[in-house]
Amino acid sequence: MVGVMFVASERLRRPKSTVKLPPGPPKLPIIGNLYQNLRQLGGGNELIHITLFKMSQKYGGVMTVWLGMKPTIIVSNHEGAWEVLVNKSSDYASRMVPYMSKYVTANWTTLFSSDHGPYWQSLRKGVQAFAMNPSAISTQTVSQENEAVVMTQTIQEQAMTNGGIIRPLVYIRHNTIRVVGRLCFGPDFNNEGFVIGIDPLIDDVISLSSLAHFSDAFPFIRYIPGLRGSF
Structure with a gap:
């Protein structure tokens, strides 16, 4: 294809x-x-x-x-x-980028949403120099491997106690938050309260995606009274 x-x-x-x-x-x-x-x-x-x-x-x-x-x-x-x-x-x-993303990216000022230019290049250099430099990434290897093993074991245990039915996305998302948290706050980051607390916010961002598709395809719906509250 x-x-x-x-x-x-x-x-x-x-x-x-x-x-x-x-x-x-x-x-x-x-x-x-x-x-x-x-x-x-x-x-x-x-x-x-x-x-x-x-x-x-x-x-x-x-x-x-x-x-x-x-x-x-x-x-x-x-x-x-x-x-x-x-x-x-x-x-x-x-x-x-989707119009709705402006509300979760500080008016399109993040690395993935800002326009290509000097500002974006400065963000990219900052990420490469700190969070995503080879040294920072290499320090995560052991932790990531251990967490992947623990996550797999946890999923298997949950499947055994729930008739084989699980919600793997929750475990994967929590694991991703831990990885990003260490990249942002250092290799010693270990705050399960943060992981659990930020998870609903990620759900909110995901829930906006369907409305984002409509607002991009039909910009006029941003001004319909019944929908303006969402925006």
């Missing part, structure tokens, strides 16, 4: 933009090309990336698909991906 990569530029959202978009399937007002995706998904026999792959067979390896009111360029061939990721990587280093 050919990999599909989404490349969207902020300038594509400007109504007065003179950028000529690549060809793509015909779209409907407001919902764009979602009717093709929903029609396929509604049958329960095809995933969205397969739908996009089939579209690319007709419209080319670089095509425009409208996800609601948002134009998205789909690059699904080797040559196009190489052009974007290698030859012109600096031009495409920035990326659009």
Whole structure:
């Protein structure tokens, strides 16, 4: 299966933009090309990336698909991906992030959400110099291996006492918080209260993701009275 990569530029959202978009399937007002995706998904026999792959067979390896009111360029061939990721990587280093993420990233000022530029580069240098430098990572190896063993054993024990039914994501998430906590606060970090306390906040962030998809596809819902409270 050919990999599909989404490349969207902020300038594509400007109504007065003179950028000529690549060809793509015909779209409907407001919902764009979602009717093709929903029609396929509604049958329960095809995933969205397969739908996009089939579209690319007709419209080319670089095509425009409208996800609601948002134009998205789909690059699904080797040559196009190489052009974007290698030859012109600096031009495409920035990326659009979900609108709802502004509320959990201090207005898009974190490393993964800020725009490519001097500010992002300073953040990256700081992370590389401290939390993610080879020395800091190497000190985590033994702890990570031990915690992986303990986590696996705990999951097995829970499965045995609960008819084989478990929720592995909870254990994996707690383990991830411990790893990130040590990277942020030092190798001696060991605060289960912090791990348990921050877990519900991560759940809240995950729960925002579904609303984020709608707010990006249909920006006008941000102003609907019944939904404004969520934003």
